[in-house]
Amino acid sequence: MISIAQKLRAARERSGLTQEALAAAAGGVNQAQISLYERGIVRPDDAVAERILRAAKPRPGVALRRNTDRILAIGSRHAVTRVLVAEAPDGGEPVLIVSLAPTAAPHDLSGFAVEVEDLLDVPIPVFLDEPGNAEVRELLQRATPLTEDGGDGPHDPRAAG
Amino acid sequence: MTAQPVVLPDRDRRPAVSWRLLPGVLLSLSGVLLYGIGTDVGGYVALAASLITAAVIDRRLFKDLVLIAAGMIIISAVPLDSDISIGHMAQMGSALALAVLVPYAVSRWVYRDHSVRFPVNTGQRWSRAERLYLVFIVALGYAILPFYMISTGVYQNWPNVSEPDAMIRLFIGVNAVGIWDELFFVCTTFTLLRRHYPDWLANVLQAFVFSSFLWELGYHAWGPLLTYPFALLQGYTFKRTKSLTYVVSVHLLFDLVLFLVLVHAHNRQWLDFFVY
Structure with a gap:
């Protein structure tokens, strides 16, 4: 106990x-x-x-930074090819935007979101990187890749599609 | 034909180290686990192991350990702390009362050996040494309790009392638990263990349970260095005096100092006569 x-x-x-x-x-x-x-x-x-x-x-942003490698490991189990971090539209806590491999199963996105929330113990919205989604397009403008070195590098819009 | 003198067995000549020791040690261990460390599962497993080994080794030992175990299980069912809300005091008071009444009732009316007794009126006057010891206990409490309570900060495990109503409830709570300690740990646990082990060993074993209970109550930090010897002293004093009244008097005098220290610790400008 x-x-x-x-x-x-x-x-x-x-x-x-x-x-x-x-x-x-x-x-x-x-x-x-x-x-x-x-x-x-x-x-x-x-x-x-x-x-x-x-x-x-921990604040979601702090929790994200502390668990980057684990989040990427969860992503690799759920056919996630890339994880981007962007601030929420209201300028508040961050959200994740993920790209899935073509082989991804239908439940991979929700499975990834649930595991990340369990890990961080704070709710973090997870969006699928869909070019047709206006909200996602708007988020991508200020998104940066989540990388193991703490990853605040600039986002490559081309890679985001 | 001349009558042969009856030779009573000398408890202190019984071998201390034998398989019979195992159930007693497991019982003490369960007290440490249940109240000291706070692992209920471990505590119940150790308690069950104590009873099983006792049942295998000695039926009479098993019967007596069942009485102690019953009390310990009842106590473990409620949170033990110094919360002085009416609801908590009623809950904890009921559990403590049952923990004493059940072993007493079973011993008296089921086993019919009446081994658990509460000798209040012994008919013996307290000796000069016994009266001096009461003064010594107050002096000991004055010397140790403020230093222990305040330097470690453990006084915060007792509620901050600054209103008369809360003070009265704390006073009643501290004294009630003090009396109960003697009823359960000394008159029940120690007495029952003495039927099977040398007095010194029974005292050592009961003192583990006693001081573990006090740990859960709030005597943290180096509290066991204070409460374990106190528990031993209480057992030894009971063995010497055979008087519940006397050991309760000792305990309540110590608790009176404890109460005053708690009031002072929470309200430093009050009762400012302690040294620490």
Whole structure:
């Protein structure tokens, strides 16, 4: 059984936040208390623990950058030939635009989306790169390839089709 | 024909190391797993193993361990913490009461050996040493508890009490658990284990369960270095005095200091006479 202390520490480490930053994000607790909770010395009550875990949830953009190689590995299992990242139309969290190999099965797109969401623990919209889709065309204007080196390289519009 | 003197077996001359030790060790281990580490599955497996090995090794040991196990399972069914909301106090209070009543009732009315007793009125006056020990316990609590509670931060495992109503509930809760500790760990667990093991070994085994329970209650960090010897002392004191009243008095005096430390730790300007 994972203790609440282990859970809090793991969540913070996944988020990449320091104890101080997490305390500030969660509100109502300070760095010393986060430290006591993570070491299992003090047991936070349920409401406090939930608040900290919520604050420790990584932003989708951060989660994407941290898991690039795993996302590409998921893609390779689902006949995904290319993954692009673009900011959502409202300028908010990122979305993924994927290209599928001609041999892809009908469920590959949804399978990829589900696995990525499970991995990141945050919902990330996944679009299929369809030239006929106006929304996708608009997203492609500011899309960049997701690459293992952190991939913020410029998007080649020709490759996007 | 002259009457032969009856020679009672000397408990402390029983061999400590034998197969009979296994069920007792497994029982203690289950306490550590259930309350100390918080792995319910591991705890129940160890408890089951304790009962199975006892059933194979010694039927009477099995019957007594069943009583202790029943209490431990009842306790494990509720969250053990220092929440002083009325609902939680009622839930935890009911479980703790059952954990004592079930072994007592089975021992008295099912087994009919009445091995679990709560000797309140022993008819013995407390000796001078016993009265001095009560003073010593208060001094010990004063010396250790503020340092332990405040330097580690574990006082935060107890609710922040600054209102009279919450203070009264914390006071009642701390004292009720203190009395219950003696009813279950000393008068039930220790007493039943003593029927099968040397006194010192029974005390060592019960102290693991006792201090694990206190860990779950909030005595984290280096708490076991404090609670384990305390549990041993309580067992030893009960063996010496044979008085529930006396060990409860010791415990409640220690808990009184604990209560005052908790109030001070949460409200540093109050009761500002502790050194830490």
